[in-house]
Amino acid sequence: MLEYNTSRNQLVIKEYGRNVQKMIEYAISIKDRKKRTETAKAIIRVMAEIHPDTKENNNQTELHNQSMDYWRKLWDHLIIISNYKLEVDAPFPKPAPEEKEIKRTPHKYGKTRITFRTYGRNMEAIIKKVAQYPMPQREAMGKILANHLKKLYLLYNRNTVNDDLIVNQLRELSDGKIVLPEDFQLFSSKEILKNNGHTQVLPTLPPKKRKSKKKKKKHAGANL
Numbered sequence: 571m572l573e574y575n576t577s578r579n580q581l582v583i584k585e586y587g588r589n590v591q592k593m594i595e596y597a598i599s600i601k602d603r604k605k606r607t608e609t610a611k612a613i614i615r616v617m618a619e620i621h622p623d624t625k626e627n628n629n630q631t632e633l634h635n636q637s638m639d640y641w642r643k644l645w646d647h648l649i650i651i652s653n654y655k656l657e658v659d660a661p662f663p664k665p666a667p668e669e670k671e672i673k674r675t676p677h678k679y680g681k682t683r684i685t686f687r688t689y690g691r692n693m694e695a696i697i698k699k700v701a702q703y704p705m706p707q708r709e710a711m712g713k714i715l716a717n718h719l720k721k722l723y724l725l726y727n728r729n730t731v732n733d734d735l736i737v738n739q740l741r742e743l744s745d746g747k748i749v750l751p752e753d754f755q756l757f758s759s760k761e762i763l764k765n766n767g768h769t770q771v772l773p774t775l776p777p778k779k780r781k782s783k784k785k786k787k788k789h790a791g792a793n794l
Contacts, residue, residue, distance in 0.1 A: 582651045586620055594652045607658040610648060617644050685743060689722050694743055701744035712748040716740050721762050731759065 581591060593613045600606040623640040642662045649656055654667050684691050700711045720736045733756045740748055 582653070583647055586617055586647070586651065590617060590620070591651055594648060594656065597658075598652055598655050603657065603659070606656075607660075610656065610658040610660070614641075614644050614648060617647065686739060688726050689719060689739075689743075693719070693722065697740065697743045697748070698745075701747040708748060709750070712740065712744075712750055713754060715748070716750060716754075717757050717762070720756050720759075724759055724762055 581588065590613065593609075593616070597606055597609045597613060600609060621644075623637065645660050645662045646665045649660075649665055654664075685694060697715060700708060700715060703711060716736055719740055720731060720733070723731050723736065736756060737750055737754075740750070
């Protein structure tokens with residue numbers, strides 16, 4: 571009968587292929603430990619043929635150490651492919667099973683309610699922090715925050731916004747701790763939009779298109 575990969579065991583280390591894994595599965599089924607060990611050694615030689623040690627080194631001590639590491643790696647791979655079930659008299663200690671399941675901590679999203687979505691969660695957190703500053707520093711930072719809130723508001727609402735609305739929302743977000751002076755004036759909407767790369771508050775028809783329409787009318791009259 572034909573064997574399909576879907577019905578076979580999953581390859582543990584793909585570099586050695588299906589045949590090496592089947593040899594190891596056969597070795598596990600051998601009851602005699604001595605014969606099982608000899609079979610394991612034969613499989614190691616096959617694995618070495620598939621992935622030979624190609625390192626070159628003139629230093630004999632380092633060459634010996636590299637060679638030992640190489641053979642130990644092959645024996646480790648042999649045991650790993652057997653799912654740590656193969657019991658043999660190996661020249662190296664049996665590797666410990668690795669933890670296959672990695673515990674992943676799910677990301678916790680902030681559950682705090684956003685008072686004004688126009689400004690976002692981070693902006694509200696900044697305002698809460700500034701609200702804890704001493705009074706002189708709180709008032710100075712509050713003026714900067716008020717203009718920034720107006721800028722954010724205008725990103726969603728291109729029309730002008732009532733300055734009192736911004737001041738009241740800043741006071742609400744700071745739990746009443748950031749209160750601006752009565753004579754304080756925010757930047758105008760036109761100034762904020764201009765600094766933001768916008769020269770006009772409301773979009774208008776480009777002048778070039780208007781001129782092109784007038785030209786077409788003149789040509790039409792000339793043909794009559």
